[in-house]
Amino acid sequence: MSNSQALKKSVLWDWLTTVDHKKIGIMYLVAGAFFFVLGGLEAMIIRAQLMFPELNIVSAQAFNELITMHGTTMIFLAAMPLLFGFMNFIVPLQIGARDVAFPFLNSLGFWLFLFGGILLNLSWFFGGAPDAGWTAYVPLSSAEYAGTGLDYYVLGLQISGAGTLIGGINFLVTIITMRAPGMTMMKMPLFTWSSFVSSALILFAFPALTVGLFLLMFERLFGANYFIVEAGGNVVIWQHLFWIFGHPEVYILILPAFGIFSEVLSTFSKKRLFGYSAMVFATLIIGFLGFMVWAHHMFTVGMGPVANAIFAVATMAIAVPTGIKIFNWLFTLWGGRIKFTTANLFALGFIPSFVLGGVTGVMLATSAANYQFHDTYFVVAHFHYVIIGGVVFGLFAGTFYWWPKIFGYMLNETLGKWFFWLFFIGFHLTFFVQHFLGLMGMPRRVASYLDGQGLNDLNFISTIGAFFMAVAFVILLVNIFVARNDKAVADPWDGRTLEWATPTPVPEYNFAQTPVARELDALWYEKMQGNKKLPVAEPLGEIHMPNGSILPIIMSLGLFIASFGFIYATYWVSVIGLGLTLGCMVVRSVKEDHGYHIPVEEIKQDKEVG
Amino acid sequence: MEPKLNTNQPQVNLSKKEKIKLEREMRHQIITFVVMIFFTALAFMSVASDLIPASFAVPFILILAVIQVILQLYYFMHLKDKDHEWPNAFMLSGIVIIIPMVAALMLLLGVVKY
Ligand code: HEM
Numbered sequence: 234m235s236n237s238q239a240l241k242k243s244v245l246w247d248w249l250t251t252v253d254h255k256k257i258g259i260m261y262l263v264a265g266a267f268f269f270v271l272g273g274l275e276a277m278i279i280r281a282q283l284m285f286p287e288l289n290i291v292s293a294q295a296f297n298e299l300i301t302m303h304g305t306t307m308i309f310l311a312a313m314p315l316l317f318g319f320m321n322f323i324v325p326l327q328i329g330a331r332d333v334a335f336p337f338l339n340s341l342g343f344w345l346f347l348f349g350g351i352l353l354n355l356s357w358f359f360g361g362a363p364d365a366g367w368t369a370y371v372p373l374s375s376a377e378y379a380g381t382g383l384d385y386y387v388l389g390l391q392i393s394g395a396g397t398l399i400g401g402i403n404f405l406v407t408i409i410t411m412r413a414p415g416m417t418m419m420k421m422p423l424f425t426w427s428s429f430v431s432s433a434l435i436l437f438a439f440p441a442l443t444v445g446l447f448l449l450m451f452e453r454l455f456g457a458n459y460f461i462v463e464a465g466g467n468v469v470i471w472q473h474l475f476w477i478f479g480h481p482e483v484y485i486l487i488l489p490a491f492g493i494f495s496e497v498l499s500t501f502s503k504k505r506l507f508g509y510s511a512m513v514f515a516t517l518i519i520g521f522l523g524f525m526v527w528a529h530h531m532f533t534v535g536m537g538p539v540a541n542a543i544f545a546v547a548t549m550a551i552a553v554p555t556g557i558k559i560f561n562w563l564f565t566l567w568g569g570r571i572k573f574t575t576a577n578l579f580a581l582g583f584i585p586s587f588v589l590g591g592v593t594g595v596m597l598a599t600s601a602a603n604y605q606f607h608d609t610y611f612v613v614a615h616f617h618y619v620i621i622g623g624v625v626f627g628l629f630a631g632t633f634y635w636w637p638k639i640f641g642y643m644l645n646e647t648l649g650k651w652f653f654w655l656f657f658i659g660f661h662l663t664f665f666v667q668h669f670l671g672l673m674g675m676p677r678r679v680a681s682y683l684d685g686q687g688l689n690d691l692n693f694i695s696t697i698g699a700f701f702m703a704v705a706f707v708i709l710l711v712n713i714f715v716a717r718n719d720k721a722v723a724d725p726w727d728g729r730t731l732e733w734a735t736p737t738p739v740p741e742y743n744f745a746q747t748p749v750a751r752e753l754d755a756l757w758y759e760k761m762q763g764n765k766k767l768p769v770a771e772p773l774g775e776i777h778m779p780n781g782s783i784l785p786i787i788m789s790l791g792l793f794i795a796s797f798g799f800i801y802a803t804y805w806v807s808v809i810g811l812g813l814t815l816g817c818m819v820v821r822s823v824k825e826d827h828g829y830h831i832p833v834e835e836i837k838q839d840k841e842v843g
Numbered sequence: 844m845e846p847k848l849n850t851n852q853p854q855v856n857l858s859k860k861e862k863i864k865l866e867r868e869m870r871h872q873i874i875t876f877v878v879m880i881f882f883t884a885l886a887f888m889s890v891a892s893d894l895i896p897a898s899f900a901v902p903f904i905l906i907l908a909v910i911q912v913i914l915q916l917y918y919f920m921h922l923k924d925k926d927h928e929w930p931n932a933f934m935l936s937g938i939v940i941i942i943p944m945v946a947a948l949m950l951l952l953g954v955v956k957y
């Protein structure tokens with residue numbers, strides 16, 4: 234790896250200050266994986282508690298904290314950062330860029346997310362975790378019923394949410410302004426497209442969460458009143474704000490996963506993606522409709538039959554573009570030379586699993602029937618089918634597909650297949666039966682259930698399935714460890730998109746010369762033309778790179794410290810923390826930093842080695 | 844890559860065409876400015892004078908405000924110029940998303956008076 238001036242820095246300092254999109258991507262992946270394991274452990278305790286009726290492994294209070302932290306961790310601290318990891322690493326490579334548009338902000342986004350996540354999880358040690366569910370409905374989450382745990386929730390999510398918003402805007406600007414010459418919007422790979430739409434959803438949806446969290450924060454910490462009914466407030470405002478953010482959020486998660494499947498399915502069918510423009514269009518429609526359906530989470534609140542009917546129909550409409558996508562994936566496979574690699578197995582397993590989740594989604598969207606389903610295990614089954622069968626399968630497909638590019642070695646396929654099958658079987662065992670538990674009337678978020686209600690067998694099966702998934706995940710970890718010497722070539726899957734045109738490991742500057750993209754699947758097009766190399770847009774010259782910076786960590790640390798001041802009402806601590814953050818902003822604005830240049834000789838050297 | 848800051852801009856000689864363009868730009872800005880001052884005065888007057896009933900004045904002022912925002916964005920902040928397609932696209936999508944959302948919210952929460 235070339236590091237020119239940076240050579241003398243220690244490795245640790247290098248990672249703490251890096252603004253390189255690839256290193257930040259890897260940090261997102263590592264931190265996301267850490268939180269994924271944490272959330273997974275919480276899930277295991279939850280399922281253990283529900284294995285038999287009337288178990289008392291943890292108290293009901295601890296159980297509520299576990300389900301709250303499981304949901305919050307998995308959505309905000311595992312799924313999103315893992316997707317951000319792939320987006321960070323892959324999107325600039327796919328569009329032939331040398332970095333993201335704002336490398337400094339990229340690093341800031343990561344550190345904000347990490348400090349927010351740590352803050353949220355510290356609540357375990359300081360008076361108990363939040364216990365009002367990941368949706369934190371008032372009045373359960375208001376000062377009257379919830380302890381400091383909820384302050385950690387509010388501030389932790391606020392900080393990591395700011396990081397997400399920064400990241401989303403960064404991707405938007407990157408994709409709009411930094412595409413290689415020739416790569417028009419309609420020649421972008423589908424992962425880039427879906428990352429783009431997903432980032433736009435972040436831009437429009439996260440402010441609703443920010444506002445909601447601010448209201449809750451002011452009510453809890455400063456005695457303001459928005460939600461308390463006796464004082465003229467309205468509890469439903471929180472639900473609206475939360476779901477105006479929350480429903481787009483589920484699409485923020487699933488769209489990049491759709492993108493990963495599109496890449497994987499077309500690569501391993503050796504065919505161009507069927508119906509590319511329909512896919513792009515469907516992604517946009519899903520993104521748009523995603524904002525018009527939030528109230529389907531609130532059918533039982535009492536909005537009245539007219540509102541319920543409107544939101545029911547709008548929700549069902551989303552099934553149409555989603556169906557278009559499913560058919561396009563099937564037609565991509567049709568007549569292709571399908572290779573059953575682990576990545577492709579996850580993509581293939583995704584299709585039926587996700588369809589099941591979509592079908593239960595439409596069932597839930599039937600507002601009259603929703604009165605029966607709402608707040609039962611049927612809902613739990615639905616969203617785990619879409620989130621695990623969709624998002625998590627996508628993450629695993631992406632892991633096996635991009636691992637060689639990101640970490641420089643091939644994951645073991647035999648272990649990979651064990652991993653896939655165990656996980657796939659475990660997943661369906663766990664969640665398929667939960668549909669029936671829900672229909673039989675088992676409410677969600679209960680710490681236990683009574684014997685003799687006919688719920689025993691299915692709960693037992695469900696827990697066994699969860700253990701299957703845990704074992705499968707351990708196999709993945711083993712795989713990562715044992716496969717580490719199997720060095721990867723630059724293009725192991727005979728890839729189609731530009732990321733496979735870079736050498737492995739990818740040099741700091743990605744492309745020695747900016748490539749020209751002449752077609753959709755730019756690399757594949759050149760391969761078919763018999764060209765060994767991509768056409769380039771510039772002569773070999775020195776490359777301008779941004780300098781690393783320690784400021785993002787300090788800025789995030791400042792907010793982290795300030796949060797403690799707010800939680801414990803010791804405002805001088807908050808002042809110090811906020812001062813630290815603002816001070817860093819001033820330093821960043823005043824200090825000029827023009828970056829540095831990598832000399833041509835060094836790039837030539839890299840080329841000979843690589 | 845971060846854009847280089849151009850602190851000391853070199854003196855440029857403008858061609859005749861560019862000069863005409865600049866003059867036209869200037870004229871537009873001044874007209875917009877005058878219109879906006881006028882609208883602001885109108886808004887004040889509609890409240891200050893007792894001639895206009897409040898039920899009319901409030902929507903009237905809101906309409907004036909919307910026009911002013913549009914003028915501000917398109918003329919002063921150059922949204923009308925070339926190379927502003929993306930900002931336009933995003934502003935429009937934001938508006939298209941926000942309007943039905945806010946309308947639905949107002950109806951559902953029963954906030955129907957302004
Ligand atoms: C065809 C598409 C979909 C439809 C029609 C649909 C419909 C619904 C409905 C009506 C509910 C509310 C159930 C209730 O609480 O009574 C719901 C809940 C949920 N859905 Fe979906 N959904 C769809 C796709 C997705 C996707 C793609 C995801 C995530 C990637 C997702 C994640 C969730 C989550 C997390 C919840 C539960 C939230 C909670 O109460 O904690 N859904 N869905």
Ligand SMILES: [Cu+2]
Pocket residue numbers: 479480483526527529530
């Ligand atoms: Cu929803």
